[in-house]
Amino acid sequence: NLIPGIMADNYLHQSTDAITYLTVYMYRSNMDSIPNYPLPTGYSLQLYKDDVNDKQQWADITMAAGEFRSLEEGLHKFEEYFSKTKDKIPLTQRVHFLVNSDGKYIGTATAGIDEAHVEDYGSLDWISILPEYQGKKLAKPMVCAVLHKVAKYSNKCYLSSQTTSWRAINMYADLGFLPFIKTDGCKKAWQLLNKLCRRKFIDETEAIQSIKGKTVLITGGNTGIGYETAMELLQRGARVVLACRNVNKGYDAMNKLVAKTGSNQESIRVMECDLCSLDSVRAFAKMYNEEENRLDILICNAGLGWSPSVLTKDGFNAVMQANYLGHFLLTNLLIDKLKKCRPSRIINVSSELHKAVKSIDWSDALTQIHTSRWMGAYPLSKLFQILSTLKLKGDLPNTEGINIFALTPGWVSTSIQDPVEYGLGIFGLIFYYPLLYCLKFAFAKTAKTGAQTVIYCAVESKLEQSQDLYFENCAAAKVSSLAIDEVSIDRLWKVSCEAVGL
Incomplete structure (x- = not known):
């Protein structure tokens, strides 16, 4: 049996040659x-x-x-x-x-x-x-x-x-x-x-069978939305690669996924990738390109919600690098593999908080040393994900066979550090955190619910050659005016390429 221990029913069993027994x-x-x-x-x-x-x-x-x-x-x-x-x-x-x-x-x-x-x-x-x-x-x-x-x-x-x-x-x-x-x-x-x-x-069966034999790479696939996405895609027949900063946690997640989905060990691979280190991203991409034959779906999911105002060893804000810049480099280093497996997809997990950004200080865009936003670099990093998504969407026309989408999973209660909680400060936590906690308990989605839009963008056949950019609750949604500003799109791309050495 696919599921050990489950016994067949014989309720209303019809033994007849007219119906094939399967x-x-x-x-x-x-x-x-x-x-x-x-x-x-x-x-x-x-x-x-x-x-x-x-x-x-x-x-x-x-x-x-x-x-x-x-x-x-x-x-x-x-x-x-x-x-x-x-x-x-x-x-x-x-x-x-x-x-x-x-x-x-x-x-x-x-x-x-x-x-x-x-x-x-x-x-x-x-x-x-x-x-x-x-x-x-x-x-x-x-x-x-x-x-x-x-x-x-x-x-x-x-x-x-x-x-x-x-x-x-x-x-x-x-x-x-x-x-x-x-x-x-x-x-x-x-x-x-x-x-x-x-x-x-x-x-239902066509949707599940549609990714049989495909390989999906998920950053941060060991927890939260990434873990729930991995579980669903494994059940739909995909091979899943979990790119994790902490490989021990990655292997723990792999063992749970094998047990819960009935998949074999060959269906899941754990690879180390620290998005806060450009050297780690380059090493990961090199190993992936050399050892993996396919990349059909790239899901850029991992990220930070908040981090102290310190720079990574590469000289960038940690939240900005984990959420945006590391994924920017990773995507560009894997783009040829995606082209070889077309039709393929790139999914960037963004946030509705991108709408909180009203202007961009380009002198401090990737370092965020002087940011005065109470939520830190998080909203801007999510805006940059959408801007780069739109840039790639324009640079890779439908003839290339790569679909690129950004999405918001909604307000999800996961292990990612909530930027609002830390941005409030000590007095804010004393006075506002209890209210925030109650709101989160009442209205926040579970990781499984939040993963549904990610899964939709990854497997929905109706999205082939779709011109839609951004999704929410498994439907196309609007982004802020700044997220589609052409001047910002081109400037971000240039700044990002210079930052990572492309």
């Missing part, structure tokens, strides 16, 4: 807002009792639903699966039985939690209903009850099914489950289910 996998990316469905009158749910009778009841139901050929095989599977799996939830809390008014056990479903990996995930296992009770609106209430149990232990859930259980798959889709696709065989299965279920699963 295994499929589904996932629910979060366990919020699980619906509640009442059982019809006369039916109830009971939890497993640790005795021989309930083991036999489970084997009887799953055998009758077509999972096993004999009672002995069912009992053996029960011992094999439930006795050896390491679960946080005891059997007496996770195995559910559906019971009719006569006390007869007519269905079963199990909540699973796999804790063999770095981070736990939930699973919906062994869903079976006796054939004579199928079609009586019993499955949804039973499944939802189990999902509520899974939600207590994990914020994601996987399941395994098959094309012959297409009615069950329709139900899972109604409950928020999406296709989990890893191979072309999976794509074929969802193409078939698209017809059987009369749903457009194929839209």
